[in-house]
Amino acid sequence: MTFLLIYLAILAAALLSVPFLKVMAKGLVTVAAVISCALLSSYLAGNVLVGSEFEIIMPGTLVTGEVPIRIDALSAWFILVINFTMITGALYGLQYMKVYREQSANLSLHCIAYLLAQSMLIIICSVQNSLVFLFAWEIMAVSAFLLVIFEHQKPETLKAGINYLIQSHVSIVLLTVGFIWVAYRMDSYDFKAIGEFSAAFGGVNSFVLFGCFFVGFSLKAGFVPFHTWLPYAHPAAPSHVSGIMSGVLIKIGIYGILRMILLVKTDFTVLGYFILFVAVVSGVYGVMLAILQHNLKKLLAYHSIENIGIIGIGIGLGTIGIGMNNSLLTTLGFAGALLHTLNHSLFKSLLFFSAGNVYQATHSMNIESFGGLIKKMPHTAGLFLVASLAICGLPPFNGFVSEFLIYAGLYNGLGNSAPTLVLAIVASLFGLALIGGLALLCFTKAFGVVFLGTPRPCHPPQAELPAEANAATLVPMYAIVALMLAIGLFPGIFLEALSAPLAAFQAKMPGAENVAALPENVRQIATSIGWCAAGFLALAGLVIFIQQKLAKEKPLAIAPTWGCGYVGDASRMQYTAGSFVRSYRKLAEPLFSIHKKKRPVEGIFPTDGWQETHPYDKAEAWLIDLPLRKLKHFIGKFQFLQNGNPQFYVLYGVVFIVLVILIPVVMGSIGLLLKFLNQL
Amino acid sequence: MISLAMILFASLIFTGVVVRTKSLASGRKGPGILQPLKDVLRLLRKGTVFSETTSFIFQIASSIYFVSVLMAILVVPFGQSKGLISFDGDFVFFAYVLALGKFFSIISAMDTGSSFEGMGASREALYSMLAEPAFFVLMGSFAMLTGHTSFHGIFTALHFSSHVSYALGVLATFVLIMVAMIENSRMPIDDPKTHLELTMIHEVMILDNSGFGLGLFTYAVNLKFAMYGAIIANFFIGDVPWYYAVLVFTAVQVLFAVIVGLLESFTARFRMAHNATFIFTLTSASLLIFFGVLLLMGKFI
Known part of the structure; x- marks a missing residue:
């Protein structure tokens, strides 16, 4: 309880003081508040992962009923993931926003939105009352909207922000429907009621309920075809906001899906197949579109969709594991998914921060206008390279560990006797291998064209030469790299931390009480991966050392x-x-x-030729643009009502009031009439 | 340990045998078996020329490429004896560590800022992406057949029993040979001996490498061939004493090298535009293996 009060006090103090401070102090206070809030909640979460669950029942209000604040292992894991990226994001943002120090009021709003977003994310993870959950969800969505539209004077930024705002409200509608359905049946807003609901009402009901939540959370997470807001919102936002959005905000959707899997009781095998299918499609589709992008941040945004797909493959596998009572499949699937959630939040935020450095140095996001930046910005280039390797799932970095766990789960599932499962798994293997290859293609392109080679002629020409970001910007980025390497080299420690959340998923299976959440062979695999990664680094270091040593003795020419x-x-x-x-x-x-x-180069005296390609998302064209056009067309028919004539508007008002008064009267008279007729 | 020694040994002569086969097929006497090795040693002793466009990426890429192949070799077993590294799912590590090397070779080509090398890099990235699923589905099929998920487990448990299983072995050998040809940028995907930069893949990527770096790249090709040869040999070694295993291994490696030589002598390189289609065919071949395994296990109706 004291923790809660201290937390709220810090938050309130920061929120109230930020608008009245000087620009520099605003940033510092925000960072301090973010860090102290993060430390407080991480302390609680860390305790939970070690073993002691945290639960407080708040009295709540007449409307909401009791508000249970429960931090179980799953929440704890997500709180830790959220806090790390929120801290690095705040530290990076402090430097990134220096350019905008003139816009004092705008910055106040930005700081407040950042603080609120962090706290709401933590509250979403810990509160288990659906009404309060929805409130927090709404505040989170709106504060994220405010974060995105920092540069609201640009029309495309505002458009991207509104696109996001609308889509996240569609998600809220779906969640509300789900929660109210449960509350209507079970008369309780506690999350436990969802479990009771699905136990009481048959499989189909729970399935539809889960579908409702799944679509709602998917809109936040960015599963295809609910991903269309991501590629607009990420490039529009300032880089640290893109980093935290891609790193943690969309992960709250994953949290929601996992929470629902823990709560509902339904046919998990079918559910798993469904998730697996959506996830493989998301993964492949996301990366296939990412390759075609010319805007660096848009490219990264499509990669978020791909990585959500990879996380989804893990979740799907784990869910199938629950359904088939296969404890190893459950462990590997969910371990892969949860670890990839952490991993993606690390390397994706790092990628966005590096992209931010590039943007501030060049004022451009068009990949084609870069080239040779590694000479001007060696640190940023190195950091981008490390993150690219990690996102491609290459050893010795963290991405490999989680992708490996998912692969291990897939290969393990092949031993199963059900033919449907085997076919589904081969399709997923195919998809995952393809995702790996496509990611390699995409990031060799991104890194190679942006940082390597010689500078390309860009339009408009640059006034000043790009320069490396300052040290304070690089510190949080190197902190992320350190954690990434730690996961790559010592995956065992992180898997150990995952054993508590995994146990929660294991508990969904009948007769799983005496099964270890983290079997011995999984531990061994993790250790082997760690050793392999370390061995690789050592060997590479050795060969490079020999090469350098030999190079010193030999003639060296530069040409x-x-x-x-x-x-x-x-x-x-x-x-x-x-x-x-x-x-x-x-x-x-x-x-x-x-x-x-394009204009081809032709004729005897050719003038300049050019070619432009604009990749467009077919899913967006069919699912967003087409219905929107139809809706506009339909609503356009009523345009005559809005004719700009005040007299008419007054008339509408009068008509409305008359109707409001008349309808009950008329209905009453009809009722009376019916009664009278009945009596006859 | 024995597998590492055997693969290293095979790598010393592999390219020599290929070159000898090619020269015999074209009616020449040809250089000695050890000539390619001597070329590598000569390169390793030479000084280096770096392009002024390049950065540190270019300098470390050759080493990382070489080490990635070496790490992949450590995973490959030899008959009954494990590789130095062996754990459940080690072939995933195998594929990914090779991909790491490829990543570096691609970006080192991009680092030179040359239009030719970018072309090679682009092709390499695309083709290796297309070949990736074939390998994973292939290993998946054998994992399902044997119930093991490591190279060593799969190869020790693999027994050819029926006609279908022989067919599977042949298909798998075909897929692996083709994957090896793609990985090493050989015929019919790429012609290492062509004289036009516009038609190359691997060779054009290392145009600016010289001295030690070029030596590493060149030797890595030998290592990669020997490594795939070892994997193919493992399919056929089965449960025999080590001296027979060594014989089978050597025979398979030599046969593989001769096949590569013959392929390069008597086939023409595909048009670049057709390569993608061809490589994707490999995936269907590995899917065929998968369905064959389903048939064998009676999971197919």
């Missing part, structure tokens, strides 16, 4: 890149991002709608 006889400036002849993925684009073209515009 221009071999140009096949051409000795002029070759920077315009470099491979561009568009040409790097051209063969892929040709292959994938039938799946996407790619708008091309």
